[in-house]
Amino acid sequence: MYDFREWKHAFKLDPNKDITDEALERICESGTDAIIVGGSDGITLENVLGLMARVRRFSVPCIMEISSLETVTPGFDLYFIPTVLNSTDPDWMMNLHHQAVKEYGEIINWDEMIVEGYCIMNPDCKAAALTKANTALDEGDVMAYAIMAEKMFHLPIFYLEYSGTYGDPRLVEMVKENLSETVLFYGGGIKTAEKAKEMGQFADVIVVGNIVYDDLAMALKTVSAVK
Ligand SMILES: CC(C)=CCC/C(C)=C/CC/C(C)=C/CC/C(C)=C/CC/C(C)=C/CC/C(C)=C/CC/C(C)=C/COP(=O)(O)OP(=O)(O)O
Numbered sequence: 001m002y003d004f005r006e007w008k009h010a011f012k013l014d015p016n017k018d019i020t021d022e023a024l025e026r027i028c029e030s031g032t033d034a035i036i037v038g039g040s041d042g043i044t045l046e047n048v049l050g051l052m053a054r055v056r057r058f059s060v061p062c063i064m065e066i067s068s069l070e071t072v073t074p075g076f077d078l079y080f081i082p083t084v085l086n087s088t089d090p091d092w093m094m095n096l097h098h099q100a101v102k103e104y105g106e107i108i109n110w111d112e113m114i115v116e117g118y119c120i121m122n123p124d125c126k127a128a129a130l131t132k133a134n135t136a137l138d139e140g141d142v143m144a145y146a147i148m149a150e151k152m153f154h155l156p157i158f159y160l161e162y163s164g165t166y167g168d169p170r171l172v173e174m175v176k177e178n179l180s181e182t183v184l185f186y187g188g189g190i191k192t193a194e195k196a197k198e199m200g201q202f203a204d205v206i207v208v209g210n211i212v213y214d215d216l217a218m219a220l221k222t223v224s225a226v227k
């Protein structure tokens, strides 16, 4: 299922982390809607290609979430392009994107490119530090970013990112109430089936990352919790 509008669950696998063949098979055949390949540090062309080739043995959709221009490689089903709406550094909002389009515009297949408007909420995550995100946001700020993503920029995805920590379900619910076209992704701290179910009530898609590496059995339970 290549239409992310129909998804409920995705696993995010980090090319910079080791995963056994057996664990990868269980993840890819778990019933999840997609495998997103991405991370915020230590990402190289070599480790992206290695993980892509291994995921490709299974029929699950395989998406690259681009974190640097140097690591973009053909062979994925779709490419997610983050733009960090609450970054204080224009590089992570549009400058790197501008550079990429200027350099590669003619060969980009836009049907494969999906832009994600990120709102990074956890001040302690690597992505917040990298992108110099302003995480001192109240509910009104977050809502405004969500509305801007949909009504001003017509972004296909609004990604509420709590990477590494569990967010506020009430806020996710409020954001969802403000979106009608833009798909709401929630990621961060989903470590149990209960948490998956709780966020899955409100977010269109929940993204499960770190727990894959810490407790595979629990990670697998997050799929049936929302599907
Ligand atoms: C198919 C093909 C060959 C195409 C060629 C054409 C081409 C080059 C197309 C690219 C077009 C384009 C516009 C690219 C954009 C380039 C770019 C570098 C954009 C910047 C993206 C960005 C804002 C990255 C910032 C970091 C970020 C938000 C990453 C998202 C993922 C994330 C938060 C992962 C969590 O990281 P993790 O490591 O797990 O962190 P924890 O330790 O906290 O868990």
Ligand SMILES: O=P(O)(O)OC[C@@H](O)CO
Pocket: 012, 161, 162, 163, 164, 165, 186, 187, 188, 189, 190, 207, 208, 209, 210, 211
């Ligand atoms: O690793 P966790 O905390 O599950 O977060 C998932 C994802 O949103 C990270 O980009």
Ligand SMILES: [Mg+2]
Pocket: 014, 039, 163, 209, 210
């Ligand atoms: Mg991670």
